[in-house]
Amino acid sequence: MLALLTSALVGCDAGVPEPNLAPAKAKAAQCVESTADMRKNHMAYLNVHRDKTVIEGIRTTKHSLNECINCHVAPTREDGSAVHYTDEKKDHFCASCHRYVGVKIDCFQCHADRPQVAENINYQHKLSSNNYHLSAKTAKPNVNDWLLLGNSQAQGAAQ
Amino acid sequence: MSQINAYRRKFMAALGGIAVGGLASGVMLRTVEAGDVPAKPVDQPVSNKVRWGMLIDVNRLTDGGASMVEACKREHGWGNDPKASPEQQSQWIRTVKVTDKLTQHSFTLPVMCQHCAEPPCVDVCPTGASMKRADGIVQVNKHTCIGCRYCMMACPYKARSFVHETLIDQRPHSPRGMGTVESCNMCVHRVDKGQLPACVEAAPQAVIFGDLNDPNSRISQAVKELGGSQIRADLGLNTGVRYLGL
Numbered sequence: 001m002l003a004l005l006t007s008a009l010v011g012c013d014a015g016v017p018e019p020n021l022a023p024a025k026a027k028a029a030q031c032v033e034s035t036a037d038m039r040k041n042h043m044a045y046l047n048v049h050r051d052k053t054v055i056e057g058i059r060t061t062k063h064s065l066n067e068c069i070n071c072h073v074a075p076t077r078e079d080g081s082a083v084h085y086t087d088e089k090k091d092h093f094c095a096s097c098h099r100y101v102g103v104k105i106d107c108f109q110c111h112a113d114r115p116q117v118a119e120n121i122n123y124q125h126k127l128s129s130n131n132y133h134l135s136a137k138t139a140k141p142n143v144n145d146w147l148l149l150g151n152s153q154a155q156g157a158a159q
Numbered sequence: 160m161s162q163i164n165a166y167r168r169k170f171m172a173a174l175g176g177i178a179v180g181g182l183a184s185g186v187m188l189r190t191v192e193a194g195d196v197p198a199k200p201v202d203q204p205v206s207n208k209v210r211w212g213m214l215i216d217v218n219r220l221t222d223g224g225a226s227m228v229e230a231c232k233r234e235h236g237w238g239n240d241p242k243a244s245p246e247q248q249s250q251w252i253r254t255v256k257v258t259d260k261l262t263q264h265s266f267t268l269p270v271m272c273q274h275c276a277e278p279p280c281v282d283v284c285p286t287g288a289s290m291k292r293a294d295g296i297v298q299v300n301k302h303t304c305i306g307c308r309y310c311m312m313a314c315p316y317k318a319r320s321f322v323h324e325t326l327i328d329q330r331p332h333s334p335r336g337m338g339t340v341e342s343c344n345m346c347v348h349r350v351d352k353g354q355l356p357a358c359v360e361a362a363p364q365a366v367i368f369g370d371l372n373d374p375n376s377r378i379s380q381a382v383k384e385l386g387g388s389q390i391r392a393d394l395g396l397n398t399g400v401r402y403l404g405l
Contacts, residue, residue, distance in 0.1 A: 054302065056293075069331070086327075110301055110336030113327070
């Protein structure tokens, strides 16, 4: 009995294991809010933003789930296999922590859990693409972006 | 003779204009069409000063709307759910063939959510998930949808579908998931950016999209000039999607 108790205590001494967070894809200095704030409040930001978007049509990118995914999730692993939230390996950014804290979410029953690259191979996170993504400097700008930006900026981008 | 020459000059000038338009390609086309959907600042809510609507000229649809259906499938990723039987597949927009029994005259038209001003689907929804935005777009807020399918029963246009299975790799701009009802949302993500809905872009010769509240918009002018019938106008739902040539 004593031995059992001791071994249990030893287990406690080891402390809580560190979460194995998947790395963010973009190398921005900081997320849209400070890291501590994001860890505590990301769900609140997402909840507020989702209602604003769906009901009022406000489509700012700062607290958008799509932008979280674009920045934090690489669409494929190094071996080319797709990264999904439900994967057993739990190396999806969201899954890596949500498994650790035992919180079940249903965002990805409907929302895409990885950036869609099949249609747009050069896609990079728009907010930081010029500063933080090497490939964005060498890759040709997306035609759709040109059209959205208007002609003057599009010509600037082409030069 | 001089009259004929003048006519020829005008005709050639018109042809030249067309050739120039063709050369300038997509950019020109987009800026012209962009007038129909003024871009809204992303941080501003939609307003009820606008009411989005669509006018479809059935006679100008050479394929009866099949290209519009394909464009919608591509844009929103429905119609190919792996486990669904053909009857279960989602159908945001479909083509309907109509035949007059007496004359055997027959034509095909695309039918999707008609974006009613008085939508029955919104009336019956127990959770408020089936909703009409301020700008007249009717859609499902899937965050509150419980999948009861009451709205599917209420819709006289059979516009709504139910997702029966777990899906992956949805379009990032168009979330779809098991246990929720879905339907045409007039491509809200595109309209908010100042782009045309995917189906309108696929059939620019036959469809006008724009603001029904603005008397100077292309669609208001067209509706004023040519009329535009509603399907099941007897229900008094005041639909945002109107048809020519029914």
